[in-house]
Amino acid sequence: MKLDPSILARIQFAFTVSFHIIFPTMSIGLASFLAVIEALWLKTKNPTYLQIYRFWLNIFAMGFGIGVVTGIVLSFEFGLGFARFAQMAGPAIGPLIALEVLTAFFLEAGFLGIMLFGLHRVGPKLHFFATCMVAVGTLISASWILSANSWMQTPAGVAIHDGQLTVVNWLHVLMNPSWPYRLPHMLTAAYLTASFMVAGVGAWYLLRGKHQDFARRTVALGTAFATVLIAGQVFIGDLVYGTMLKYQPSKMQAAEGFWEKQSPSPAPYYWFIIPDQKDQRNRFALGTPRLGSIWLTHSLNGRVEGLKNTPRELQPRMALVFYAFRIMYCLAMLMFAIGVASLWLRFRGTLFHSRWFLWMLVCMTPSGIIATLAGWYVAETGRQPWVIYGILRTVDAVSPVPSQALLSTLIAFVCVYAVFITAFLIFTFRIIRRGPVEAPVYPEASGSIKNAFRPHVLDSPKRLADSQFS
Amino acid sequence: MKTSNVLRRVYGVTAALIGVLFFFIIVGVFGLPFAIAGLGVFVVGAVVVCHAFPTERAEL
Numbered sequence: 228m229k230l231d232p233s234i235l236a237r238i239q240f241a242f243t244v245s246f247h248i249i250f251p252t253m254s255i256g257l258a259s260f261l262a263v264i265e266a267l268w269l270k271t272k273n274p275t276y277l278q279i280y281r282f283w284l285n286i287f288a289m290g291f292g293i294g295v296v297t298g299i300v301l302s303f304e305f306g307l308g309f310a311r312f313a314q315m316a317g318p319a320i321g322p323l324i325a326l327e328v329l330t331a332f333f334l335e336a337g338f339l340g341i342m343l344f345g346l347h348r349v350g351p352k353l354h355f356f357a358t359c360m361v362a363v364g365t366l367i368s369a370s371w372i373l374s375a376n377s378w379m380q381t382p383a384g385v386a387i388h389d390g391q392l393t394v395v396n397w398l399h400v401l402m403n404p405s406w407p408y409r410l411p412h413m414l415t416a417a418y419l420t421a422s423f424m425v426a427g428v429g430a431w432y433l434l435r436g437k438h439q440d441f442a443r444r445t446v447a448l449g450t451a452f453a454t455v456l457i458a459g460q461v462f463i464g465d466l467v468y469g470t471m472l473k474y475q476p477s478k479m480q481a482a483e484g485f486w487e488k489q490s491p492s493p494a495p496y497y498w499f500i501i502p503d504q505k506d507q508r509n510r511f512a513l514g515t516p517r518l519g520s521i522w523l524t525h526s527l528n529g530r531v532e533g534l535k536n537t538p539r540e541l542q543p544r545m546a547l548v549f550y551a552f553r554i555m556y557c558l559a560m561l562m563f564a565i566g567v568a569s570l571w572l573r574f575r576g577t578l579f580h581s582r583w584f585l586w587m588l589v590c591m592t593p594s595g596i597i598a599t600l601a602g603w604y605v606a607e608t609g610r611q612p613w614v615i616y617g618i619l620r621t622v623d624a625v626s627p628v629p630s631q632a633l634l635s636t637l638i639a640f641v642c643v644y645a646v647f648i649t650a651f652l653i654f655t656f657r658i659i660r661r662g663p664v665e666a667p668v669y670p671e672a673s674g675s676i677k678n679a680f681r682p683h684v685l686d687s688p689k690r691l692a693d694s695q696f697s
Numbered sequence: 698m699k700t701s702n703v704l705r706r707v708y709g710v711t712a713a714l715i716g717v718l719f720f721f722i723i724v725g726v727f728g729l730p731f732a733i734a735g736l737g738v739f740v741v742g743a744v745v746v747c748h749a750f751p752t753e754r755a756e757l
Binding site for chain 2: 462
């Protein structure tokens with residue numbers, strides 16, 4: 228059997244990047260969540276917040292570690308699997324990735340040790356500062372990476388001479404047209420991921436009748452954050468949609484499942500289709516009448532553009548883009564419904580007793596990860612056949628390496644990553660099964676940085692604890 | 698069916714319809730200014746409800 232190196236290179240990158248994105252999504256969301264929880268603990272001195280912090284810190288640490296390791300692999304893959312892309316786009320992409328390492332990765336690495344192991348060694352305020360710095364580091368990291376990826380979606384600020392790309396305006400490269408919308412979209416997705424994870428685990432404890440104080444606070448916090456965030460995400464998502472419709476119409480044409488240059492008026496909104504890319508038609512389509520016009524054109528009778536507006540050789544695969552978009556969008560609607568339901572149950576005072584709602588939260592625990600993955604599939608498969616939209620095609624970006632080399636490394640990645648995900652899941656479920664451990668109000672300091680930020684609360688924990696409760 | 702149950706269901710359906718209306722407004726069906734205003738009202742409303750009904754404290 229003859230294997231196509233360009234297909235293998237794409238499968239390998241798709242696999243490794245899909246695996247990788249799960250962990251930064253969790254890390255970005257959990258780092259900010261931990262900062263909020265630690266701030267609440269410092270403000271209230273309620274030991275439950277410290278319990279919540281310690282519990283999620285363990286899961287954050289594992290996710291962060293796997294995220295870093297799997298992220299480094301991607302940089303090497305640019306060179307190994309997509310050497311022509313690296314050669315051509317290097318002047319624009321290279322500095323962005325290098326700056327991510329210099330600014331974000333160094334910041335995170337510097338403070339991560341204090342965050343993970345310093346609770347008993349430095350003062351609470353310095354520890355809180357370290358947590359905030361790690362959270363800020365994840366944001367900066369996401370910003371650089373989104374800038375690089377958005378540039379591939381909507382390239383700007385470059386000129387091409389003799390097949391070599393030259394940067395003519397760094398600001399335009401950095402702040403390319405889709406970056407201001409895609410960055411908040413990704414960050415909100417990460418925060419939503421963390422919110423549903425936190426609420427889901429809390430709901431599980433409530434259903435099992437365990438760790439009531441911990442569970443109620445996490446469900447209350449998780450649903451409150453999720454409700455506010457999903458409203459923002461729906462709004463930002465619509466802005467991203469409008470931007471991509473302007474700069475990458477083929478992606479959104481594929482996402483809506485219409486083939487003809489103009490849809491019927493009023494346009495339906497398709498939920499399920501069986502597209503036939505070869506015949507450029509849908510073999511079957513199931514949708515809601517008129518909803519397509521209302522949602523997509525914001526009018527009662529508007530027409531939606533179909534994929535035949537894009538030349539056949541420049542069309543993405545409709546099935547991939549359509550279903551990835553539907554998964555993301557349907558999960559967003561479900562999240563919105565859960566947010567509204569949580570407000571209603573809160574209003575009625577039955578947030579912690581409605582078993583159907585708690586089961587919904589448990590089922591929605593991985594929803595943020597699934598929605599984020601689906602969103603990235605829309606972004607990446609919808610950009611095809613381009614790797615840099617309008618500049619370099621994916622088939623022209625692949626390295627001239629033998630297919631056997633790509634196949635063997637792909638098998639190796641699958642095996643190693645299977646070990647990673649198995650270990651992560653085993654330890655995460657073990658942490659959840661064990662539950663939060665009782666935490667004292669004041670952690671004891673062993674004092675490697677004794678007077679950092681004047682942590683007087685640690686000088687004599689017993690005295691302060693006595694004065695607190697006397 | 699008791700009246701209170703009927704009322705509860707009416708309130709539940711009303712809340713769901715309000716949620717759907719907010720979703721349509723926020724996705725921009727009525728235009729960007731309405732979407733921004735709808736988002737603002739929803740977020741402020743959510744924060745007010747979460748503050749006014751702090752269930753995790755009241756039920757402990």
